[in-house]
Amino acid sequence: MIITALRDKSGALRGFSKVTRDVTERMQAHEALKASNEELRKEIADRISAQQKLHASEQSLRRLSGHLLRMQDEERRRLGRELHDSVGQYLAALKMGLDSMRPEENDQLAQCVHLAEQSMKEVRTISYLLYPPMLEEMGLRSAIPWYLDGFGKRSGIKVAFEIEPDMARLSRDAELALFRVLQESLTNVLRHSDSPTAEIRLMRKDGLVCLEVMDKGKGIPAGVLESSRDTQGTLGVGLRGMAERMRQLGGNLELISSGTGTTVRATMPPEA
Ligand SMILES: Nc1ncnc2c1ncn2[C@@H]1O[C@H](COP(=O)(O)OP(=O)(O)O)[C@@H](O)[C@H]1O
Ligand SMILES: [Mg+2]
Numbered sequence: 001m002i003i004t005a006l007r008d009k010s011g012a013l014r015g016f017s018k019v020t021r022d023v024t025e026r027m028q029a030h031e032a033l034k035a036s037n038e039e040l041r042k043e044i045a046d047r048i049s050a051q052q053k054l055h056a057s058e059q060s061l062r063r064l065s066g067h068l069l070r071m072q073d074e075e076r077r078r079l080g081r082e083l084h085d086s087v088g089q090y091l092a093a094l095k096m097g098l099d100s101m102r103p104e105e106n107d108q109l110a111q112c113v114h115l116a117e118q119s120m121k122e123v124r125t126i127s128y129l130l131y132p133p134m135l136e137e138m139g140l141r142s143a144i145p146w147y148l149d150g151f152g153k154r155s156g157i158k159v160a161f162e163i164e165p166d167m168a169r170l171s172r173d174a175e176l177a178l179f180r181v182l183q184e185s186l187t188n189v190l191r192h193s194d195s196p197t198a199e200i201r202l203m204r205k206d207g208l209v210c211l212e213v214m215d216k217g218k219g220i221p222a223g224v225l226e227s228s229r230d231t232q233g234t235l236g237v238g239l240r241g242m243a244e245r246m247r248q249l250g251g252n253l254e255l256i257s258s259g260t261g262t263t264v265r266a267t268m269p270p271e272a
Contacts, residue, residue, distance in 0.1 A: 066248045069241070073131075073176060080130035083123055091120045125150065135179055139169045140202060143179060148200065155190045157198055164203045174272045177245040178202075178211050181253070184238045185213035185264045193217025193262060204270070208251070211266045220257040228255055242266065 002019045095116040103109040129150075135143040141163055148159045169175070182200065189198050195217030202211050220228075228239060242264070243253040251268025 062247075065244050069245060069248065073180075077131040080127040080133075083130070084127040084133075088120065088123050088127065091116055091123060095120065129183075132179065135175060136172060140175050140178060141167065143175075144182060144200065144202070147179070147182065151186055151190075155186075157186075157190060158196060159186075159198045159200065161200045162202070167202060167204070168270070170209060170270065171272060174209070174249055174268060174270075177249055177268075178209075178266060180245060181211060181242045181264070181266045182213060184242055188238060188264075189213070189215040189217065189262075192220075195261065205267070207270070208267045209270050209272075212263055214261065214263045216261040219259050219262055220255060225255060225257055 001021075004017045004019075006014045006017055008014050095113060098109060098113045098116060101109055103113045128146075132143045132147065134146060144161055144163070148161055151157070152159050170178070186198060189195055193215045195215035197216055199214040200212070201214075202209075204210070224236070224239075228243075239253075239255070246253045246266050246268055249268045249272035251266065251272060254263075254265040254267070256263040256265065
């Protein structure tokens with residue numbers, strides 16, 4: 001409603017004019033628009049907050065798995081050291097004691113010496129597999145051949161190792177992660193592939209560090225390989241653990257597999 005004062009030439013008030021317009025429809029349209037705007041705004045806000053929650057829980061999961069992997073490494077290192085330093089030392093002392101009792105004159109004693117020796121060997125192998133001591137001292141260049149030597153003997157699989165001559169040392173975490181990928185991949189070759197051979201290569205490729213474990217076995221079943229493509233998949237703990245280790249270091253894990261063999265390729269930036 002608009003009310004206007006009407007005046008004559010001299011400015012004296014003569015009356016009022018009044019215009020009334022029905023704006024109900026316009027107001028209703030305006031209200032409807034406002035409501036639907038509000039609804040849209042709420043929906044967007046909801047979606048953003050859902051996305052933020054998803055992102056936060058993903059981050060938290062990633063931190064958790066990184067933490068678990070580090071804890072597992074620490075635990076293995078501690079167990080390896082303890083086995084080697086305490087049980088290993090007791091066994092060495094036991095063998096020395098038995099040796100001093102002239103086992104060459106007593107078959108039963110000789111048997112005990114033999115058992116003590118076997119136990120020492122076993123403890124050393126288990127402790128080194130839990131945490132290879134030469135990995136930190138001499139790096140992958142020495143630790144991989146040492147591991148392959150034992151693996152070849154235990155499994156009967158022929159293994160070949162190739163390393164770039166000028167391959168530099170990596171960080172402790174990076175070397176340990178690659179070593180664990182090697183262990184897990186070779187365990188898979190032995191357990192699942194039926195391959196008589198395995199080939200390991202460690203090199204630089206496009207500025208990245210690259211570890212490849214190749215076998216000539218029957219390949220990863222299609223279903224397993226398929227589920228490795230999406231994160232919801234039912235991948236085994238082994239493959240997923242390897243992929244997560246690589247992701248934690250800014251790298252990734254690739255699986256190339258067919259009926260004639262499998263290649264596991266782990267890549268990461270050299271500064272990881
Ligand atoms: N080198 C390989 N050759 C054939 N199949 C493989 C190989 N590596 C893995 N697989 C398949 O992928 C599956 C998942 O492997 P992994 O995540 O290491 O779990 P797990 O070894 O405990 O079964 C295995 O069960 C096997 O079917
Ligand atoms: Mg496995």
